[in-house]
Amino acid sequence: PQQGATHDPAVWDKIKEHPCYSAEAHHYFARMHVAVAPRCNIKCNYCNRKFDCVNESRPGVVSKRWSPEEAAEKVAVVAARVPQLSVVGVAGPGDAVFDARKTLETFDLIRRRLPDIRLCVSTNGLALPEQVEALKERDVDHLTITINYLDPEVGAEIHPWIVHNRRKWVGREAVRILHERQMEGLERAVAAGMLVKVNSVLIPGINDGAEIAAVNQAVRARGVFLHNVMPLISDPSHGTVFGLEGRRAPTPAELDAAREALGGDGARMMRHCRQCRADAVGMLGADLRDELDLENAAPV
Ligand code: SF4
Ligand code: SF4
Numbered sequence: 001p002q003q004g005a006t007h008d009p010a011v012w013d014k015i016k017e018h019p020c021y022s023a024e025a026h027h028y029f030a031r032m033h034v035a036v037a038p039r040c041n042i043k044c045n046y047c048n049r050k051f052d053c054v055n056e057s058r059p060g061v062v063s064k065r066w067s068p069e070e071a072a073e074k075v076a077v078v079a080a081r082v083p084q085l086s087v088v089g090v091a092g093p094g095d096a097v098f099d100a101r102k103t104l105e106t107f108d109l110i111r112r113r114l115p116d117i118r119l120c121v122s123t124n125g126l127a128l129p130e131q132v133e134a135l136k137e138r139d140v141d142h143l144t145i146t147i148n149y150l151d152p153e154v155g156a157e158i159h160p161w162i163v164h165n166r167r168k169w170v171g172r173e174a175v176r177i178l179h180e181r182q183m184e185g186l187e188r189a190v191a192a193g194m195l196v197k198v199n200s201v202l203i204p205g206i207n208d209g210a211e212i213a214a215v216n217q218a219v220r221a222r223g224v225f226l227h228n229v230m231p232l233i234s235d236p237s238h239g240t241v242f243g244l245e246g247r248r249a250p251t252p253a254e255l256d257a258a259r260e261a262l263g264g265d266g267a268r269m270m271r272h273c274r275q276c277r278a279d280a281v282g283m284l285g286a287d288l289r290d291e292l293d294l295e296n297a298a299p300v
Helices: 009-015 068-081 100-113 128-137 152-158 171-191 210-221 252-262
Strands: 030-033 085-090 118-123 141-145 161-163 167-170 195-202 226-231 281-283
Touching: 009 128, 009 171, 085 141, 100 118, 100 128, 128 141, 128 171, 152 161, 152 167, 152 171, 161 171, 171 195, 171 281, 195 210, 195 252, 210 226, 226 252
Parallel strands: 030 085, 085 118, 118 141, 141 195, 195 226
Antiparallel strands: 030 281, 161 167
């Protein structure tokens, strides 16, 4: 079968215009990210917080932040000039679901102007269970959760702390809570009819091999649509190796082998992800931000 193959027409309807969910659609449709959500509630050791959330975006990039009003205006400008625009997503620069007030307000403003656009969100999952309903009410039908581990020993090497219920949790306790909330959020989102993509950052020596396979099994069993195994990008100039000092990125061959091992039947592994910026505009891999000059574009 093709990547993300399905025989359900309702599901096909949702994926066929989404460049990230369909390997075919990424040649024809464009997406736009709006960086409206700066706050984050966990610590990933590969993130240094000066830059965008690395769980969905390219490391080492500082996105242009907008208020919900500015974002809705810029989306309208892009929609008027880029007819291929089919999806608008919030992927940071922090966690879009933890910073839900700004994300939801942005979606409401966009919906008023563009009732047919598809909405997309990415998150570390910690705040997800309580927000699934609100996202569903806004017809958000594409959701990405970053899940890097099942085993708390492994998780503690990747995520040293979380903030949950107004309290900071560290170590094993933190990753136990994060894991439970990720699985609960995933289950609720699938039950609500969303198409869920899981991103996993492949970190050689930490979660490669059996751990990534266990994540793949767990998320497939819960109805995930697509699993995107992304490479850790550990160039220190990108500032992404803080707590992972000495860890290197997987080689292209290691990444291919990991994806091959998981996607044995050829289905449901994402291979065309470009780790785009939290303010990306355009086709995957061909950014239009400069061409559109959104900062100076006249309102529509
Ligand atoms: Fe959605 Fe992620 Fe694709 Fe952006 S890159 S449109 S957040 S799946
Ligand atoms: Fe950074 Fe994103 Fe992790 Fe938050 S969830 S620490 S913004 S990579």
